[in-house]
Amino acid sequence: MADKNHFYYDHDKCEFVPVVYYTKKRLLHTLSFWLINGIVLASLGITLLSYNIGTPSEIALKAENRTLLDQLETTKVSIIDLESRLHTISELDNEMYRSVLGLEPISYEERMAGIGGADIYSEFDFYSEETSEILRWTASRLDNIERRLSIQKLSFDEIKTYYNENQERLSHMPAIRPVAGILLSGYGMRVHPVFKYQRMHEGLDFRADIGTEVFATGDGVVKYAGRRGTYGNLLEIDHGYGYITRYAHLSGFADGIRTGTRVDRGQMVAYSGNTGVSQGPHLHYEIRINGNSVDPLNFLFADITPEEYKMYRDIAENNPMSMD
Ligand SMILES: [Zn+2]
Numbered sequence: 001m002a003d004k005n006h007f008y009y010d011h012d013k014c015e016f017v018p019v020v021y022y023t024k025k026r027l028l029h030t031l032s033f034w035l036i037n038g039i040v041l042a043s044l045g046i047t048l049l050s051y052n053i054g055t056p057s058e059i060a061l062k063a064e065n066r067t068l069l070d071q072l073e074t075t076k077v078s079i080i081d082l083e084s085r086l087h088t089i090s091e092l093d094n095e096m097y098r099s100v101l102g103l104e105p106i107s108y109e110e111r112m113a114g115i116g117g118a119d120i121y122s123e124f125d126f127y128s129e130e131t132s133e134i135l136r137w138t139a140s141r142l143d144n145i146e147r148r149l150s151i152q153k154l155s156f157d158e159i160k161t162y163y164n165e166n167q168e169r170l171s172h173m174p175a176i177r178p179v180a181g182i183l184l185s186g187y188g189m190r191v192h193p194v195f196k197y198q199r200m201h202e203g204l205d206f207r208a209d210i211g212t213e214v215f216a217t218g219d220g221v222v223k224y225a226g227r228r229g230t231y232g233n234l235l236e237i238d239h240g241y242g243y244i245t246r247y248a249h250l251s252g253f254a255d256g257i258r259t260g261t262r263v264d265r266g267q268m269v270a271y272s273g274n275t276g277v278s279q280g281p282h283l284h285y286e287i288r289i290n291g292n293s294v295d296p297l298n299f300l301f302a303d304i305t306p307e308e309y310k311m312y313r314d315i316a317e318n319n320p321m322s323m324d
Pocket residue numbers: 201203204205283284285322323324
């Protein structure tokens with residue numbers, strides 16, 4: 001249609017001649033031009049996208065990697081918690097079980113033995129820095145926990161053997177809480193609540209309302225049951241093997257408790273009170289070995305969990321006042 005309407009003037013021929021358009025050729029040329037451009041641009045785009053974002057499968061893998069790393073971070077928190085709990089158990093093992101039973105404590109270095117040396121985690125260096133770091137951390141900490149647990153198990157096995165071989169002696173040894181109350185003050189230098197100066201507090205103070213039941217902490221024989229100075233009403237039990245326990249500021253004694261009475265561990269022997277020099281109702285509990293006072297906190301092993309031990313230890317260390 002168009003070519004029929006367009007003419008140009010030919011000076012040589014002195015006439016108008018129709019303009020000839022090479023329609024098909026032009027169309028083809030234009031099409032190819034845009035097609036090639038399109039392909040080039042699309043390829044460029046895909047390359048750029050793949051480079052920056054990734055193919056769909058790569059995107060899925062990256063998401064999976066992120067989830068795995070996040071999960072490893074969560075695991076890290078659990079591992080730190082496990083380590084701290086294991087540490088409390090090993091403290092309890094050394095300070096309570098082993099030291100009281102006369103077994104050599106296992107040092108921190110021994111418990112941590114086997115750490116370091118050849119780099120057995122170098123295989124992780126193959127990965128990115130972030131991944132490699134967290135994989136190394138997790139693997140080494142888990143190995144460490146495993147080693148510490150096996151050392152702890154050996155220690156408990158040793159204690160069990162010792163217990164089986166020394167049952168008679170151990171049934172006499174003070175080993176439980178004398179009263180159900182919580183701890184108020186620990187053993188050591190404390191400000192006296194009445195005299196207001198620092199002096200040695202030779203026992204533990206447990207909170208106990210007047211009349212709370214008090215139990216013998218090991219098998220033994222009543223050595224004294226009566227009034228004694230600042231102690232108020234005092235019960236003293238001789239457990240043999242050099243051990244003596246004292247229960248002070250009592251409101252009274254259980255039926256049949258008098259000098260010479262045989263008592264068993266866990267037997268109700270007295271009632272707590274506020275007699276003698278005392279800041280308020282509580283039970284003052286002492287342990288003496290061959291006449292010398294020791295920290296009774298280390299002699300509660302038959303009925304205390306590691307968590308309770310930690311709590312008691314914190315209270316004993318942080319309260320500067322005693323109830324006396
Ligand atoms: Zn006290």
